[in-house]
Amino acid sequence: MEIEIISFGSISEFIESQRIMVEGISDTDALITFLQEKFPELQRIKYKLALNKKLVQHNTKIGNQDTIAIMPPFSGG
Amino acid sequence: MNSERYNRQIILKGFGNEAQEKLSNASVLVIGAGGLGCPALQYLAGSGIGHIGIVDNDVVSLSNLHRQILYKTDDIGKLKSTTAAKQISTLNPDIKVTDYPTRLERKNILELICGFDYVLDGTDNFESRYLINDACFLLKKPVVFAAVSGYEGQVAIFHVNDGHFPPTNYRDIFPVAPLSGELPNCEENGVLGVLSGIIGTMQAAETIKLITKIGSPLINRLLNYNLLTQVFYEITIIPAYNTYTMPKNKSEFIEQGVDEDNNNQHFIDIDGDELLNFLKMESTILIDIREPHEYPKLNTTLFHQIPIISLPELLTQYFEEQNIVLICQHGIRSEAAAEAMKEKYGVNKNIFNLKGGISRWMQHFITLT
Structure with missing residues (x-):
């Protein structure tokens, strides 16, 4: 299936916003494992996912054409 | 008004x-x-x-x-x-x-x-x-x-x-x-x-x-x-x-x-999985404080070797890195070193100790050689 990844802040420096084909990934936990392997930089910072513009608070099913936002905390003022 | x-x-x-x-x-x-x-x-x-x-x-x-x-x-x-x-x-x-x-x-x-x-x-x-x-x-x-x-x-x-x-x-x-x-x-x-x-x-x-x-x-x-x-x-x-x-x-x-x-006053204990994360973290130095004759030898491109016998040297040395991770064979000497380092740097640096040492996380280290 195809999903859209939208990255924010410092995460966009190593994950470009993109549409990607993922196979065998049915939920957000599996996606996190996939992303951390593909983009090891993710392992060293805090970030939050939003699935179809809703914050992900626990493992959630992902479907074809879903949008996943990945954002780090911002502190600048 | x-x-x-x-x-x-x-x-x-x-x-x-x-x-x-x-x-x-x-x-x-x-x-x-x-x-x-x-x-x-x-x-x-x-x-x-x-x-x-x-x-x-x-x-x-x-x-x-x-x-x-x-x-x-x-x-x-x-x-x-x-x-x-x-x-x-x-x-x-x-x-x-x-x-x-x-x-x-x-x-x-x-x-x-x-x-x-x-x-x-x-x-x-x-x-x-x-x-x-x-x-x-x-x-x-x-x-x-x-x-x-x-x-x-x-x-x-x-x-x-x-x-x-x-x-x-x-x-x-x-x-x-x-x-x-x-x-x-x-x-x-x-x-x-x-x-x-x-x-x-x-x-x-x-x-x-x-x-x-x-x-x-x-x-x-x-x-x-x-x-x-x-x-x-x-x-x-x-x-x-x-x-x-x-x-x-x-x-x-x-x-x-x-x-x-x-x-902030204490160092933080980490496990083997966390150690792997530190390898990729910016502004981080991993220090193997065992003596030169100890085995297994670690990959020196990943781990700095500073034996604890020169703890005073370790303490006087300036580290640019924000995160300092200390490692030894069983996690006992590194705990003492972490305590001393934390005392020196206070809140200015994050000090980590690999709890259980290399022996407990051998599988993790094997992947790194």
């Missing part, structure tokens, strides 16, 4: 004298008179907020001027809170302005906040942001939050009930503050002045909407803005039940600080 001054907003459909009255009866505490605080303060003062408080203990410097638009070159070296207070009082002498040139701390924040109806978070560091979040949770004060990073900004309102969800707060998005050095701030990362202007102005707009009850304020919604693409991306904030605990009263709030200070 000088209605001529506010005429152009009073004549707005849906605004009128009633909304203006609400503004003049409202009080807003702006914490941080920097890139976000300056534009926010100007518009809040202009709109006729009855009482504005400004908390900032910093002084104006030359590199602030491209974005902190209340200050002039002549103001370099002057206190921001006092200078900003003077500026906005000149802009609107009909409102009350109080400046607090004090450092925001756990022991003074509740007192500072309790006299105001709303808080605008324009700070530039995670420590202050979590402090404001937790204090306002305790006092049930609405917070208009904003932050910038590079060419992007975020705005949200916390601690306000929208009638659907329970009020959400910053910890629903990020339950735990990032380690110092984990993410860059403006000083390290840079920021385009106009971005702070846009985001700070949006913060003022949300504050005015919240007070006057017009439109749909960003309650339970995190708005992301990208200056380079002019794209907005809104995320609905869902409460994160049971992932963090909040103080229930003042003594718990103060206690929370003691806990955090304790964490």
Whole structure:
């Protein structure tokens, strides 16, 4: 299936916003494992996912054409 | 109330004298008179907020001027809170302005906040942001939050009930503050002045909407803005039940600080999985403190070899890295070294100890040779 990844802040420096084909990934936990392997930089910072513009608070099913936002905390003022 | 001054907003459909009255009866505490605080303060003062408080203990410097638009070159070296207070009082002498040139701390924040109806978070560091979040949770004060990073900004309102969800707060998005050095701030990362202007102005707009009850304020919604693409991306904030605990009263709030200070005073134990994360972390040095004859030998491109027999040397050596990870065979000598290192560096560095040492996490080390 195809999903859209939208990255924010410092995460966009190593994950470009993109549409990607993922196979065998049915939920957000599996996606996190996939992303951390593909983009090891993710392992060293805090970030939050939003699935179809809703914050992900626990493992959630992902479907074809879903949008996943990945954002780090911002502190600048 | 000088209605001529506010005429152009009073004549707005849906605004009128009633909304203006609400503004003049409202009080807003702006914490941080920097890139976000300056534009926010100007518009809040202009709109006729009855009482504005400004908390900032910093002084104006030359590199602030491209974005902190209340200050002039002549103001370099002057206190921001006092200078900003003077500026906005000149802009609107009909409102009350109080400046607090004090450092925001756990022991003074509740007192500072309790006299105001709303808080605008324009700070530039995670420590202050979590402090404001937790204090306002305790006092049930609405917070208009904003932050910038590079060419992007975020705005949200916390601690306000929208009638659907329970009020959400910053910890629903990020339950735990990032380690110092984990993410860059403006000083390290840079920021385009106009971005702070846009985001700070949006913060003022949300504050005015919240007070006057017009439109749909960003309650339970995190708005992301990208200056380079002019794209907005809104995320609905869902409460994160049971992932963090909040103080229930003042003594718990103060206690929370003691806990955090304790964490700062002590080194942190890590396991093998965490160790692997540290290998890729920026500003991190991993030190194998075993003696040269000990086995297995570790990959010296990943691990520095500084035997503990030269602990004094270890302690006098200067490390540029923010995170120092200490490793030995069983995690006993490294614990002692971590304790000594923490004593030396205090809160300025994060010190980690691989609990159980190489022997417990042998499988992890095998993958690294």
